[in-house]
Amino acid sequence: MAASKESLEALHTAIATKLTESIGQMDAGEKGLAAFLNVARQFVKDNGIEALPAPGSPTGNLAKSLASFPFDPTTH
Template identity: 60%
Template sequence: MSKAASKGALEALHNKLATTLAEALDGLDASEKGTAAILNVARQFLKDNNVEAAPREGQPLGALAEKVAQFPFDPAEDTRAH
């Protein structure tokens, strides 16, 4: 049986993935086919490996948290799944 990747290796992957995705998304058209799938695979990989980060001002995750906060979401009002 193979060993799981070390926490340090996963943290390094997290940083590289975050940087690469941020750079790719800067010039990416949000409607480009496959974008959501790529992001979902990356998100699930990090989740599966318990890689977490706290949003901090001046960091990419902090900037994302600030942007998301501009769009309040009420699941009760979401009619897409109904």
């Protein structure tokens, strides 16, 4: 028996809500935070969510901070 569209939508909403709440309640460096962030990253990716790193936005700030780390794709 296949799950109904409504129950899958409810599950999707529950997962998004729980991930958001859990990450918001965890302190930086708290054990398990990296795992939650990885699950959230995959959830966002699986749902086709993309963001451009606009200056001043959280994504833009992340891109700016990552730019300070040298990265040579030919060595990795």
